[in-house]
Amino acid sequence: MRIAWDDLFARERQRFDLRHCCEDCGQFDRRAAVCAHGFPTQGHRQADYEAEPTDILFCKEFELC
Ligand code: SF4
Numbered sequence: 001m002r003i004a005w006d007d008l009f010a011r012e013r014q015r016f017d018l019r020h021c022c023e024d025c026g027q028f029d030r031r032a033a034v035c036a037h038g039f040p041t042q043g044h045r046q047a048d049y050e051a052e053p054t055d056i057l058f059c060k061e062f063e064l065c
Contacts, residue, residue: 001058009056020058021046026065037061 003009012018022028022044027036035041042048043057 026063
């Protein structure tokens with residue numbers, strides 16, 4: 001699911017320490033830096049959000065670990 005990045009989301013992401021990237025997902029294999037389900041991780045990685053993005057790509061398989 002892709003939604004537009006906006007200032008409200010940016011503030012709430014920081015305020016509530018929201019997690020939505022592969023690095024916080026139980027399906028992420030840190031050693032190989034790949035998704036255990038074989039899904040593409042582009043757009044879900046923390047590095048994709050270091051600079052202010054134009055939108056947010058949520059993975060429906062995200063599992064908080
Ligand atoms: S399930 Fe989605 S969020 Fe989790 S590692 Fe795979 S691609 Fe990333």
